[in-house]
Amino acid sequence: MNSIVLAAQAAGGGASSLPMLLMMLAIFAIMWYFMIRPQQQRQKKIREFQNSLEVGAKVVTGGGIYGTVKRIDQEKHTVDVEISRGVIVQVDKSYVFADASAQIGNA
Numbered sequence: 001m002n003s004i005v006l007a008a009q010a011a012g013g014g015a016s017s018l019p020m021l022l023m024m025l026a027i028f029a030i031m032w033y034f035m036i037r038p039q040q041q042r043q044k045k046i047r048e049f050q051n052s053l054e055v056g057a058k059v060v061t062g063g064g065i066y067g068t069v070k071r072i073d074q075e076k077h078t079v080d081v082e083i084s085r086g087v088i089v090q091v092d093k094s095y096v097f098a099d100a101s102a103q104i105g106n107a
Contacts, residue, residue, distance in 0.1 A: 046097055049096075049097075049098070049099065050093055050094065050096055053069055053072055053079060053093070053096065054069065054072075055069055055070065055071065055072065056068060056069060057069045057099065057101075058099065058100035058101040059079075059081060059096045059097075059098065059099065059100055060096075060097060060098040060099075060100045061081065061091050061095050061096055061097070062091075062095035062096075062097055063095070065081070065083055065089070066083070066100045067081035067082050067083040067089070067100075068081065068082045069081055069082075069096075070082045070088055072093070077092060077093045077094070078090050078091065078092055078093060079091055079092075079093050079096055081096070
């Protein structure tokens, strides 16, 4: 990266580095807008979904397991998910990522 900057300065005859600085700022702004900002929005949606979980909701865990929420423990930050009739697993609330009923409807 430094060699590119030095080559650009040498080619410009010692001209101001302001255009290079503006170009770097523009590249950063474009990267933020197209890469970082959408990821932040997805994370916000996931957090909102996790905070709005209710008993009976159909969910997908981080491991790809589909199930139904049977109990939510706010103190331990866990969710009991029934993955089959009579089979209940306890998962951390932060590993419940999606509404399964919305995904099944799109399939």
